[in-house]
Amino acid sequence: MATAATSAPSAGELRLQRRPLKQPSWWVRNERLALGLSGFIGLLIVWEAAVRLKLVRELFASSPSAIALTFVQEFQLRSFWEGVGVSVEEFALGYVAAVISGIIVGLIAGWYRRANYVAAPWIAAWYATPHIALVPLIILWFGIGLGYKVFYVFLVSFFAIVINTMVGVQTSELRYIEVARSFRARDMTIFRTVVLPGTLPFILTGMRLAATHAWVGVVVAELIGANAGLGFMINLNGRMLHTNVVMMGVIILGIFGIILSEGLSRVERRFEAWRPRVGADA
Amino acid sequence: MGRLQAIDVCMEYFQERTGSRLSAIDCLNLTIEDGSFVSIVGPSGCGKTTFLKIVDGLLEASSGELLLDGKPIKGPGRERAVVFQDASLFPWFTVERNVAYGLECQGVPANDARQRVRRFINMVGLQSFERHFPYELSGGMQQRVNLARALAVDPELLLMDEPFAALDAQTREVMQEELLNIWSQSRKTVLFITHAINEAIYLSDRVIVMGPRPGRVIADITVDIPRPRQLSIKRTPKFIEYEDQVWSLIEHQVKSSAEFSGQVASAG
Numbered sequence: 125m126a127t128a129a130t131s132a133p134s135a136g137e138l139r140l141q142r143r144p145l146k147q148p149s150w151w152v153r154n155e156r157l158a159l160g161l162s163g164f165i166g167l168l169i170v171w172e173a174a175v176r177l178k179l180v181r182e183l184f185a186s187s188p189s190a191i192a193l194t195f196v197q198e199f200q201l202r203s204f205w206e207g208v209g210v211s212v213e214e215f216a217l218g219y220v221a222a223v224i225s226g227i228i229v230g231l232i233a234g235w236y237r238r239a240n241y242v243a244a245p246w247i248a249a250w251y252a253t254p255h256i257a258l259v260p261l262i263i264l265w266f267g268i269g270l271g272y273k274v275f276y277v278f279l280v281s282f283f284a285i286v287i288n289t290m291v292g293v294q295t296s297e298l299r300y301i302e303v304a305r306s307f308r309a310r311d312m313t314i315f316r317t318v319v320l321p322g323t324l325p326f327i328l329t330g331m332r333l334a335a336t337h338a339w340v341g342v343v344v345a346e347l348i349g350a351n352a353g354l355g356f357m358i359n360l361n362g363r364m365l366h367t368n369v370v371m372m373g374v375i376i377l378g379i380f381g382i383i384l385s386e387g388l389s390r391v392e393r394r395f396e397a398w399r400p401r402v403g404a405d406a
Numbered sequence: 407m408g409r410l411q412a413i414d415v416c417m418e419y420f421q422e423r424t425g426s427r428l429s430a431i432d433c434l435n436l437t438i439e440d441g442s443f444v445s446i447v448g449p450s451g452c453g454k455t456t457f458l459k460i461v462d463g464l465l466e467a468s469s470g471e472l473l474l475d476g477k478p479i480k481g482p483g484r485e486r487a488v489v490f491q492d493a494s495l496f497p498w499f500t501v502e503r504n505v506a507y508g509l510e511c512q513g514v515p516a517n518d519a520r521q522r523v524r525r526f527i528n529m530v531g532l533q534s535f536e537r538h539f540p541y542e543l544s545g546g547m548q549q550r551v552n553l554a555r556a557l558a559v560d561p562e563l564l565l566m567d568e569p570f571a572a573l574d575a576q577t578r579e580v581m582q583e584e585l586l587n588i589w590s591q592s593r594k595t596v597l598f599i600t601h602a603i604n605e606a607i608y609l610s611d612r613v614i615v616m617g618p619r620p621g622r623v624i625a626d627i628t629v630d631i632p633r634p635r636q637l638s639i640k641r642t643p644k645f646i647e648y649e650d651q652v653w654s655l656i657e658h659q660v661k662s663s664a665e666f667s668g669q670v671a672s673a674g
Contacts, residue, residue: 305464307507308483322498400541
């Protein structure tokens with residue numbers, strides 16, 4: 125009884141915050157990374173064991189060691205790197221276009237009431253439409269080359285940025301605007317010193333969501349119609365029962381996705397020095 | 407400079423929700439002499455804050471006239487600055503940048519601004535906190551920043567909108583005493599809005615008592631207690647007499663509105 129009571133953390137303990145007096149150790153600072161990584165490695169071990177013990181068939185499940193070998197082989201091939209390059213290019217062009225235009229449209233549609241009246245129905249309608257349904261149309265316009273994929277990636281990532289930016293501007297707190305007006309700030313100054321800082325967290329969240337959408341978009345577009353890229357590679361090897369190459373492709377996609385969202389959430393945190401951290405440390 | 411005259415100031419507005427007109431302030435007449443410290447007390451919803459916003463120029467009165475040193479008030483001006491209620495500092499700016507805000511809006515060159523900002527940060531006792539963000543400060547410290555931000559633009563009329571309302575009782579007393587110290591150095595005209603009767607008496611040359619909606623002046627009491635005032639004067643018979651006098655003016659209204667809300671609560 126007594127041990128059970130001490131081992132289970134009480135609500136008070138969970139909420140207890142300790143503020144560090146010195147730079148915490150590497151281990152403490154990277155606790156999140158370390159724990160995440162060990163869970164990942166654990167799964168790999170279970171997987172390998174299951175294949176070795178013939179609990180699952182290698183043709184369907186491949187195995188971590190076979191995939192690792194595939195990595196080594198493929199990394200030496202020029203064609204592999206060209207495929208990666210194609211996917212990254214599609215992503216970068218579509219995503220950057222979506223970020224730039226999404227922020228601009230979002231700021232305008234959030235700040236100017238009348239612009240919002242005009243744009244909001246379109247944004248809502250386009251966001252609610254499953255973009256994948258437009259693929260046949262887009263292929264009709266662009267063929268299955270770079271243009272189609274960039275446009276599709278743009279389409280799937282644009283709205284997350286527009287909507288977040290717009291909401292950010294619209295939720296600018298009136299009391300801060302009032303303070304600014306009292307100090308005779310001009311509209312542009314209010315925009316720069318009140319609206320934009322308040323909106324930045326929303327924009328960054330939109331960018332993070334959009335990056336994930338965009339990366340999925342790259343793969344979807346390549347699965348449907350392509351002759352190069354990671355999605356194409358997966359599709360082709362799947363048909364030829366090269367499970368290990370498929371798995372490798374999926375892993376690369378996953379790693380890239382993690383790097384993207386992790387990198388962007390780091391940027392998010394950097395820009396929010398002014399906000400107190402919330403949430404449990406444990 | 408800094409003489410404020412309010413002549414027959416009325417504030418009415420259309421309430422969209424109920425579709426009716428609401429009279430917030432009814433024919434308010436008031437003159438505040440240059441360099442004096444005047445408080446307005448009154449029950450919640452009597453239009454105190456509305457009046458302050460009209461004086462600041464954030465709201466336009468429906469009728470009547472407001473003159474500052476004889477010139478009509480049209481919109482916010484550099485000769486007025488507001489110390490707002492709690493949580494009005496820009497959370498994304500440091501203390502330094504918050505205090506500099508008014509100067510930034512006026513286009514004061516960065517070098518001049520930096521010196522003035524430092525001076526006022528020192529004046530409110532926040533040196534070494536320049537680079538902190540508001541959330542890292544206590545409520546009392548945040549309101550010091552708020553005060554410094556208003557003082558930095560060197561206004562002739564300082565408008566204070568219940569600046570200490572959210573502070574705990576002890577901090578509040580300390581802030582009152584410090585406010586008087588700072589005020590005695592500059593002798594700006596101050597219009598101070600508060601709920602707290604004892605705060606109003608302690609700080610002010612005159613206490614204006616406003617009645618419930620529609621707001622109007624129901625008493626204008628001159629506080630004849632010599633300055634500088636220590637916090638200990640709050641326990642002198644004379645001070646308590648003033649408190650009783652103001653409270654007797656407000657008591658009836660507060661009680662009736664409390665009863666009213668009690669009825670609403672029990673009916674609901």
